[in-house]
Amino acid sequence: MEQVDYIIVGAGYAGIFFAHQLIKEKKSFRIFYDEAVSASHISAGVCNPVILKRFNTFWKSQEQIDYLNIIFKEIESYTFRNYLIEENVVRIFHNDSEKVQWKKNSEKEGLSSYLNPDFINLQSVENPYGAGKVNRSCRIDVASFFSDMLNYLEHNQYLIKENFNHQLIDKASNTYNNIAFKNIVFCEGIASNNNPLFSDIPIQPNKGHCLKVKLHHTPDSYIIKKKHFLFNLQDNEYYYGGTYDRFDTTYQINDDSVEELRNGLQEICTSDFKIQDINVAFRATVADRRPVLGRHQQHHNFYIFNGLGARGVYNGSYFSKVLFDFIENEMNLEPEIDVKRFY
Ligand SMILES: Cc1cc2nc3c(=O)[nH]c(=O)nc-3n(C[C@H](O)[C@H](O)[C@H](O)COP(=O)(O)OP(=O)(O)OC[C@H]3O[C@@H](n4cnc5c(N)ncnc54)[C@H](O)[C@@H]3O)c2cc1C
Numbered sequence: 001m002e003q004v005d006y007i008i009v010g011a012g013y014a015g016i017f018f019a020h021q022l023i024k025e026k027k028s029f030r031i032f033y034d035e036a037v038s039a040s041h042i043s044a045g046v047c048n049p050v051i052l053k054r055f056n057t058f059w060k061s062q063e064q065i066d067y068l069n070i071i072f073k074e075i076e077s078y079t080f081r082n083y084l085i086e087e088n089v090v091r092i093f094h095n096d097s098e099k100v101q102w103k104k105n106s107e108k109e110g111l112s113s114y115l116n117p118d119f120i121n122l123q124s125v126e127n128p129y130g131a132g133k134v135n136r137s138c139r140i141d142v143a144s145f146f147s148d149m150l151n152y153l154e155h156n157q158y159l160i161k162e163n164f165n166h167q168l169i170d171k172a173s174n175t176y177n178n179i180a181f182k183n184i185v186f187c188e189g190i191a192s193n194n195n196p197l198f199s200d201i202p203i204q205p206n207k208g209h210c211l212k213v214k215l216h217h218t219p220d221s222y223i224i225k226k227k228h229f230l231f232n233l234q235d236n237e238y239y240y241g242g243t244y245d246r247f248d249t250t251y252q253i254n255d256d257s258v259e260e261l262r263n264g265l266q267e268i269c270t271s272d273f274k275i276q277d278i279n280v281a282f283r284a285t286v287a288d289r290r291p292v293l294g295r296h297q298q299h300h301n302f303y304i305f306n307g308l309g310a311r312g313v314y315n316g317s318y319f320s321k322v323l324f325d326f327i328e329n330e331m332n333l334e335p336e337i338d339v340k341r342f343y
Pocket residue numbers: 009010011012013014015032033034035036037038039040041042043044045046047162163164165187188189190191192207208209210241242243280281282283284305306307308309310311312313314316
């Protein structure tokens with residue numbers, strides 16, 4: 001029988017960032033990945049400390065930005081690739097009053113380091129009122145990050161490309177098939193609702209569509225946001241997305257969402273574009289918009305790491321360390337994120 005410190009279930013941002021903590025701390029583990037396309041794998045990878053509707057920020061944004069640079073340096077030390085792309089988010093203004101609001105907020109404590117007070121005019125898209133730049137925003141190279149991390153995990157015998165079957169957990173002996181484990185961390189995204197141990201945690205799916213489009217213009221080197229994010233991937237290929245839908249829980253492509261994206265892009269792009277690819281996945285969200293982490297109320301070696309919402313990169317990276325420190329170093333979880341708030 002194989003003995004490990006941890007089993008991780010799921011290889012999206014939550015599972016992969018938690019795996020990183022274990023690699024760093026030299027813990028033994030196995031990570032189960034069912035190879036389904038998930039929110040993480042189709043995400044834009046944008047790391048943006050500003051809520052672009054209200055020009056505000058969110059809980060622990062500063063700590064999350066600071067930690068992002070640390071964790072990606074650590075990961076680079078064994079994958080030998082930098083995944084942080086130093087492109088800033090720019091928000092196209094809808095009207096003059098938004099500019100006034102931006103300027104006002106840019107003078108507020110907690111926002112002044114993010115909201116750049118000097119407006120810019122983009123060359124590649126329609127922006128008659130100009131745009132505001134978000135300092136300290138960036139994005140990650142999502143495709144390379146997941147492909148490198150999954151290769152690394154596979155090469156080092158951490159990865160099990162299988163669906164994890166909850167019925168096969170033997171709670172009395174702490175075994176799963178031929179693996180004896182100390183802890184299991186469930187990082188299952190919306191599939192958490194099918195996990196008998198955590199199905200009572202109210203994880204709500206929020207469906208997102210995004211596009212890969214061919215565009216023929218010279219890109220501004222920014223992550224451009226009006227209704228959705230637009231940025232250049234390579235050559236003439238661009239990412240555009242994503243939509244939000246709390247009601248549709250089917251996996252089919254929804255024509256209305258595609259139309260919403262098409263219209264959003266048409267509003268800012270004067271040149272023709274061709275949709276190459278449409279992707280769909282579900283964000284795992286929670287009504288209070290805070291991640292969910294912590295210990296199962298009866299089985300104290302079973303943990304959940306979920307509810308990353310629309311901020312998988314920030315939440316996944318930062319809270320993977322918080323969860324590790326909670327399990328291994330007896331650090332407390334703040335009540336805002338503790339799964340206990342649902343018990
Ligand atoms: C269109 C779109 C764009 C987005 N853009 C951004 C962005 O720009 N920036 C950002 O920070 N966030 C973004 N997000 C949000 C981000 O993708 C999510 O917060 C994040 O993916 C959640 O990660 P997760 O690991 O919790 O869940 P998931 O990504 O859903 O991963 C869970 C994984 O676990 C696997 N799994 C589940 N059950 C089992 C099982 N029993 N056995 C084996 N494997 C299992 C699933 O197949 C999946 O691979 C976006 C989301 C969408 C949909």
